[in-house]
Amino acid sequence: MNRPLIVIFAAICLDAVGIGLIFPILPRLLEEVTHSQNITPYIGIMTALYAVTQFVFAPALGALSDTLGRRPVLLISLGGAAINYVVMAFAPQLWMLFLGRAIAGLTSANVSVAMAYITDISPPDKRARRFGLFNAMFGAGFIIGPVLGGLLGDHWLRLPFIAAAVLNACNLLLALFILPESRTPTRRKIDLAALNPLRPLRWAFSMQGLAPIILVFFILGATGEAYGTCWALWGIDTFRWNGLWIGLSLGAFGVCQTLVQALLPGPATKLLGERWAVVAGIACACIALVAMAFANQGWMVFAIMPIFALAGIGAPAFQAFVTRQVDPASQGQLQGVLASAVSLASIVAPLAFSTVYFVVQKRWPGAIWLSVIVIYAIAVPLVFLSTRTARSTQPASP
Template sequence: MTRPLLVIFAAIALDAMGIGLIFPILPRLIEDVTRARDVASTIGILTALYAAMQFVFAPVLGALSDRLGRRPVLLISLGGAALDYVLMALAPSLALLVIGRAVAGLTSANIPVATAYITDISPEETRARRFGIFNAMFGIGFVLGPVSGGVLGDYWLRLPFFAAAALNAANLLLAWFVLPESRTPGHQTIDRAALNPLRPLRWALSMRSLLPVIAIFFVLSATGEVYGVCWALWGHDVFGWNGLWIGLSLGTFGVCQSLAQAFLPGPAVRLLGERGTVLTGIAGACVALTVMAFATRPWIVFAIMPVVALAGIATPALQALATRLVDDERQGRFQGVLASAMSLASIVGPLLFSTIYFAVRDHWPGAIWLSALAVNAMAVPLVTGLRFQSAAFADARQ
């Protein structure tokens, strides 16, 4: 394992921990500043705003990293994130929270830059395994982040935001002193058209061979949003969980997902192929969502966690496939497009699932998981019809 990879993985784990810290306390924080009981719709709007900023800026940061290099883009985004968490920690009103979440979405649009960094330094045959570790590091952050956030939030509601700011500052220092540049930046001047967030998306949508992969990313990402929006509300409504138990449940999920993504994607792709790996992940998610919908005891949720985490093996397989669909000069742009597709799903998903949860909360909160299952199943025909080959190379050079 090279030193740059270790630094990127550590940075991603710290980034995820900073994000995960605030999940257990976000509903209570919104209740505190709005004095309202039913905050599902507000959480959905804030989550959608966060994703909207990612949608706009992920392709921009990806394109900038192709021109300027990966390192400076990562450093700027990490510094902005640290300052933003301080702003949210001090926010006395919903309006400032909204501004803070918007800035957080902008700074978190650096994920495609980190993905492109891994692509720069990884041979094609190792990418599925390394993307699995990449996602596992994100999961490790969610082991420590939500648990710590739940504990800190029970002590003081604003404390997790200060902790998130400190983690992002540590992340910035780590990257500043240790992370080298992964590619020679382009010497072309950056024209204004290159900063148009819709331009890379139009570029990708013009190539039919890329559309199925983008659509699958969209569907799976939309389904994944249900956990961030509804988990804390559902856990409190059904089981009476406090911040600590919400954090522990999310942390357990993070452990299972990290183990699955660290060790299973490579062997699964060799055994099942990309198509079989993705379908296996979807099947695991559908089984787990069904069990959770009817769960009446907390231990059932913890028992099903390994099956929930099995869904995570689909994304590394898709990521490895996606890196073969365009040439090396366009990796940053294409990773930005994929991040934008996932961010677009993260706009639609929170609004959809928060609306559904608001409708079913008083009658059957568990029905929210069946709605997620229905969305997840939409990916099956897309996967079965997908051709896993590098035919997009010819299109990508246009």
Template sequence: MLLKPNSRYIYMGILASLYAAMQFIFSPLLGALSDRWGRRPVLLISLAGSAINYLFLTFSHSLILLLVGRIIAGITSANMAVASTYIVDVSQENNRAKYFGLINATFGAGFIIGPVLGGFLSEYGLRLPFFAAAILTGLNLLFAYFVLPESRKVTLENKQLSTLNPFKIFAGISSIRGVLPLVTTFFIFSAIGEVYGVCWALWGHDTFQWSGFWVGLSLGAFGLCQMLVQIFIPSHASRLLGNRNAVLAGIACSCLALAVMAFAQNGWMIFAIMPIFALGSMGTPSLQALASQKVSAEQQGQFQGVIASTVSMASMIAPMFFSTLYFQLQEKWPGAIWLSVILIYLITLPIILYSTRPVVQQR
């Protein structure tokens, strides 16, 4: 499959957008199915879809097949939502933040190891990383099939397929008291998270003249610090501060680090502030734990699917916003992009405070 150089980036954008669009539409549906069929079958479907997608990427010589693969991957991309629901099923409220932190750390470790392994394998063929990903996903599928138990008791009533319209699911979940502000908070956090992938490398080059090596090293250091935070901090933060205050403490740490980054003149300052920057993520498991209290056990899958859909929406909108903003700031002050993130936190703080207020739990 040969594409004109100028069109490759367009098609890369189309592939990414297709995946996000399918994820946005189908995450609530798969979450609802996990409420009716159980978590295990939906997780197996998700893993199978991922494996098929990687096989398409490995062997296809047609753009159409690549598009089909990404559509399948997007439709079945419920792994994080179902994993979050599984955590809710098997944990108690007093230790839920801890387990959310551990699963976040596991996904974070994958994002650290995956690019390194992919870069190494690509030296032996551009398609080899995709084939390796297909094999690893297949092994994960087999492990889940033979080892992973079902976390939710399934009844005949749960297996009914009525009201599985994804838009009705979104509307129904959002109508529950306190849910819409919380979903908005997840959108805010997810949108802010996109700025680092979009602007970090550009800012590092423009401010410190970082090469690709230093950009990669800084991202790796941040990923490692964040993974350690997710493993060791959330349970203590939730117990000592409470979930709501842990979320606010995380925002405070992020804003402190972002302020230093905005005015930093030397690259070593970024590495020095990295632990505090990583502490900004300590509130995420507490936010997830708070979210799990908003709906009944029978609606957890739908709710986690709606959250995954919201995260996907943020991944479609935020990169364009932050890239446009960065190029407006690039010549005069590249670091101002981080002040814009602080400003977003301040503007949206009333929503965050309202959404994380204590409410009567529905059970």
């Protein structure tokens, strides 16, 4: 493997570690800054704010990297992230934390630039494997990050931010001294209309049969946001977990999910078919969520992890089904639409789930997971509708 790829993979892993460091300590940090016990709405706002800036600026950073080159955009975003985490480490006021999370979302949008860099330096026959390695490195970072963040946060609440700043500084040094430019910049004028993140959705809803598919992706993306928004709060309220145990639980889930994603989607799709693989994944998620809702001891959460992770077989199966619904020339446009749908879910869902958790927090914190089951239940008929519509619109076999 050539040196630029190693640098990109190392950078994305360190970036994911830096992001994951923050999750275990966020509830206690907000309590310290706001002097309030009801910090659930603040977590929802911070999570949504991060998603908004990522959603808005991902197309802009991609377009800038086409015009100015991949390397300068990566360097600026990595440097900005390092400075931002230092500021957040010592931020005494809530508005500074909000601003920091918004800037973190902006700088994390450089993932699209990293993907473009890999595309530039990879021949077509090697791209699938390298994108798989890219996702694996990102997943590994999210396994390490929460565990390390919980451990550091128990020593000093602001220490994970310092660690995130150091990791981003290492990223910056790697890119500065080792990473070459991957393409010749075009220097052409940027089309401002192309930066509109909602633009791809117009095309999608003009295509017959795509609306239910997009809604399924939106719902699956929304359910995923419940864990990032409420997991740490629920662990503290239900089991009195400290930062280390929150990090260990997130890390254990990451390990199980990575194994499932790497090994099972292909065999599950061959055995069940794409439609029933999605339904089976949703069913496994719902079984685990019921167990979590009624769990009263922390070991029960770790025991249910393997079943919970089996939910991961559904999304790849549905993704494979979706790729056959448009012609090859429109694949990139379709993937952009699906990414937009997931990004929109990342904006709306944290606000909704944090509101629900605020309502149920004192009487029954585990009830939040029953609300996720309700959202999953809406997805099931849409899965059947989208797959039935697709089959009926395909030409009959000779």
